[in-house]
Amino acid sequence: MKIDSGMLEDFARGAAFLGTGGGGDPYIGRLCCAHAIEQYGAPQLLALQDLPDEANVFSVAGMGAPTVLVEKLFSLEEAHLAVAKLEQFLGRRADAIIAAESGGINATLPVAYAAMRRLPVIDADGMGRAFPSIQMVSFNVYGVACTPMVIANEHGESVIVETDGALAAEQLGRTLVVQMGGSAMLSCYPMSGAEAKRTAVAATLSAAHGIGRAIAAGRSAGQPVAAVIEYLRSTTYYRHAYRLFDGKIVDVQRETTRGWVLGRCVLEALRGGGERLEIQFQNENLCAHRDGRLIATVPDLIVVVDRETAEPITTEGLRYGQRVCVLGVSAPPALRTPEALAVLGPQAFKLDHPFTPIETLSTTA
Amino acid sequence: MKIDSGMLEDFARGAAFLGTGGGGDPYIGRLCCAHAIEQYGAPQLLALQDLPDEANVFSVAGMGAPTVLVEKLFSLEEAHLAVAKLEQFLGRRADAIIAAESGGINATLPVAYAAMRRLPVIDADGMGRAFPSIQMVSFNVYGVACTPMVIANEHGESVIVETDGALAAEQLGRTLVVQMGGSAMLSCYPMSGAEAKRTAVAATLSAAHGIGRAIAAGRSAGQPVAAVIEYLRSTTYYRHAYRLFDGKIVDVQRETTRGWVLGRCVLEALRGGGERLEIQFQNENLCAHRDGRLIATVPDLIVVVDRETAEPITTEGLRYGQRVCVLGVSAPPALRTPEALAVLGPQAFKLDHPFTPIETLSTTA
Numbered sequence: 001m002k003i004d005s006g007m008l009e010d011f012a013r014g015a016a017f018l019g020t021g022g023g024g025d026p027y028i029g030r031l032c033c034a035h036a037i038e039q040y041g042a043p044q045l046l047a048l049q050d051l052p053d054e055a056n057v058f059s060v061a062g063m064g065a066p067t068v069l070v071e072k073l074f075s076l077e078e079a080h081l082a083v084a085k086l087e088q089f090l091g092r093r094a095d096a097i098i099a100a101e102s103g104g105i106n107a108t109l110p111v112a113y114a115a116m117r118r119l120p121v122i123d124a125d126g127m128g129r130a131f132p133s134i135q136m137v138s139f140n141v142y143g144v145a146c147t148p149m150v151i152a153n154e155h156g157e158s159v160i161v162e163t164d165g166a167l168a169a170e171q172l173g174r175t176l177v178v179q180m181g182g183s184a185m186l187s188c189y190p191m192s193g194a195e196a197k198r199t200a201v202a203a204t205l206s207a208a209h210g211i212g213r214a215i216a217a218g219r220s221a222g223q224p225v226a227a228v229i230e231y232l233r234s235t236t237y238y239r240h241a242y243r244l245f246d247g248k249i250v251d252v253q254r255e256t257t258r259g260w261v262l263g264r265c266v267l268e269a270l271r272g273g274g275e276r277l278e279i280q281f282q283n284e285n286l287c288a289h290r291d292g293r294l295i296a297t298v299p300d301l302i303v304v305v306d307r308e309t310a311e312p313i314t315t316e317g318l319r320y321g322q323r324v325c326v327l328g329v330s331a332p333p334a335l336r337t338p339e340a341l342a343v344l345g346p347q348a349f350k351l352d353h354p355f356t357p358i359e360t361l362s363t364t365a
Numbered sequence: 366m367k368i369d370s371g372m373l374e375d376f377a378r379g380a381a382f383l384g385t386g387g388g389g390d391p392y393i394g395r396l397c398c399a400h401a402i403e404q405y406g407a408p409q410l411l412a413l414q415d416l417p418d419e420a421n422v423f424s425v426a427g428m429g430a431p432t433v434l435v436e437k438l439f440s441l442e443e444a445h446l447a448v449a450k451l452e453q454f455l456g457r458r459a460d461a462i463i464a465a466e467s468g469g470i471n472a473t474l475p476v477a478y479a480a481m482r483r484l485p486v487i488d489a490d491g492m493g494r495a496f497p498s499i500q501m502v503s504f505n506v507y508g509v510a511c512t513p514m515v516i517a518n519e520h521g522e523s524v525i526v527e528t529d530g531a532l533a534a535e536q537l538g539r540t541l542v543v544q545m546g547g548s549a550m551l552s553c554y555p556m557s558g559a560e561a562k563r564t565a566v567a568a569t570l571s572a573a574h575g576i577g578r579a580i581a582a583g584r585s586a587g588q589p590v591a592a593v594i595e596y597l598r599s600t601t602y603y604r605h606a607y608r609l610f611d612g613k614i615v616d617v618q619r620e621t622t623r624g625w626v627l628g629r630c631v632l633e634a635l636r637g638g639g640e641r642l643e644i645q646f647q648n649e650n651l652c653a654h655r656d657g658r659l660i661a662t663v664p665d666l667i668v669v670v671d672r673e674t675a676e677p678i679t680t681e682g683l684r685y686g687q688r689v690c691v692l693g694v695s696a697p698p699a700l701r702t703p704e705a706l707a708v709l710g711p712q713a714f715k716l717d718h719p720f721t722p723i724e725t726l727s728t729t730a
Binding site: 085089155156157158159160161162163164168171172175176178179180 | 533
């Protein structure tokens with residue numbers, strides 16, 4: 001299967017949905033993909049199980065606060081500098097490209113880059129969603145080394161980082177990205193096909209496409225939110241999908257600091273009664289409390305969409321007065337294991353509640 | 366000529382003198398050298414003109430605020446990690462080691478490291494003194510590329526930086542060093558023997574040794590300050606040497622920030638009359654004003670020594686009540702050219718006076 005131009009709108013919208021508030025404007029990612037496919041041809045979407053064990057797999061991603069990413073357009077040349085430096089350093093060339101996350105522009109960028117390199121892009125990623133930090137990825141949870149990692153910027157500057165552990169790579173990398181202008185391209189977790197098959201979350205790029213397609217079909221039928229929930233319930237990972245809240249945004253606090261967008265958003269119920277929902281975010285939506293009671297938490301997905309169109313709204317797109325619908329969706333099982341929760345669960349974000357699956361919270365709510 | 370254990374005390378003290386207030390505690394550098402020479406043997410001190418054109422020359426230095434460097438003992442393993450990563454990245458091995466600066470521990474460290482590697486250390490550096498920033502070096506002024514540059518720390522972490530220009534390398538490197546614990550080891554300006562001969566400041570390690578020896582001899586004769594001035598006047602670079610001020614320290618302001626020690630020190634004349642000298646510093650002493658009038662400025666050397674022993678006092682060693690002597694010494698000519706002044710003259714430190722040679726300031730004072 002190839003990812004052709006006709007699929008890009010749905011794919012980018014679905015990726016924005018899986019971005020759970022982070023990952024940057026999908027419109028930018030779509031433009032970048034469309035341009036690359038026009039210039040180089042459509043890349044092959046390779047199923048994870050079809051990847052040869054000995055293949056050299058390289059990731060590529062943008063890093064930085066989405067508020068900066070949307071202002072500073074990136075180029076594939078930056079992405080190529082990051083990957084090419086890593087290839088040069090390791091003395092081996094990429095056979096396939098993998099996404100680190102399937103949310104936002106970090107889902108679309110690897111597709112565009114794979115087109116440019118005329119390499120397949122693997123139908124998988126390290127999250128099945130988006131996360132704000134380099135270590136919060138199944139590759140790390142299940143034992144692939146994060147470094148050597150290359151960070152490159154639009155000035156042709158590059159940095160090769162080798163650390164003991166992915167958290168140290170995140171800390172050094174974050175500092176570098178802030179110094180390099182607030183956003184940069186990176187390539188990390190270089191791995192074999194066997195390692196990718198053992199650690200990646202499979203079939204997530206095609207899931208992004210499916211989500212976008214469901215929204216489009218739902219729009220034609222006048223029920224886009226219901227349509228996307230129905231689609232999610234038909235998938236393996238995302239089958240616990242709930243419409244958590246219909247409300248109007250009455251407060252947004254947002255700060256771009258230390259390379260992230262941090263903040264919270266408060267919604268008031270449309271049906272009256274004064275019920276309130278509060279969402280905390282760090283690039284991505286982290287947890288939702290309804291009238292003080294937890295109803296969804298990382299690593300499960302919390303997605304804010306427009307009530308009428310189901311268009312996903314990123315944390316930097318939240319505006320006072322917007323009428324939105326908040327969805328809660330189960331995370332892939334690989335993200336819900338104890339070892340995964342230690343790296344990307346509530347405590348990793350210094351939240352004071354334990355992880356409870358969305359399907360449990362919804363039943364008891 | 367070899368640098369043997371018997372020379373180390375004089376060499377380290379002379380290096381502290383050329384450190385002009387920066388460069389860390391010479392005692393630490395001396396211990397490090399003594400240990401390396403005991404373990405590996407004395408390294409050869411190779412005259413710059415004897416270096417083959419095609420030799421691979423690698424520098425090694427510590428980076429960070431001296432206040433941190435004195436607390437965090439570094440090891441030769443860290444230094445080796447920096448150089449070895451650079452050798453690996455470039456695919457060539459060092460034939461000789463060069464100091465980036467001849468002041469403080471960055472003069473002694475390359476000697477210790479050369480001993481460990483059983484390589485010659487070149488009798489030269491990029492300053493003939495010390496400076497607080499990576500770009501402030503004759504290698505950069507006269508066209509050697511700063512990067513690829515490797516920064517390594519005591520946790521075995523390393524970063525290879527490639528930037529467009531030495532100033533960008535300094536900015537990224539400084540950020541990294543702060544993140545990596547306040548001090549780290551680096552290797553940068555990899556160059557050929559021909560480039561070293563074209564750009565380095567020759568005979569500065571032997572000058573450091575000569576300065577230390579003069580102080581020691583002067584102590585025996587009861588006139589160490591006079592003795593070091595007499596020695597400096599016999600050299601090519603440092604022949605304009607003046608006793609600028611004898612005073613008591615009445616005020617020290619010092620802040621460790623953004624990877625540097627910044628501050629100023631005020632002295633009151635011992636001979637009475639209320640005459641005051643103010644020295645501004647950024648790791649190193651930058652300029653001296655007597656009663657508001659400039660009497661010495663970078664790149665010329667401003668050295669604070671103990672009045673009785675001529676022991677050099679680093680900026681982090683300045684204490685209220687110390688009775689000191691302030692010396693002003695001409696910088697090597699390579700640091701006084703217009704292209705050098707643009708990189709390491711008063712304006713590079715955002716000082717609002719132009720460079721005027723110490724010999725001119727002293728005549729008109």
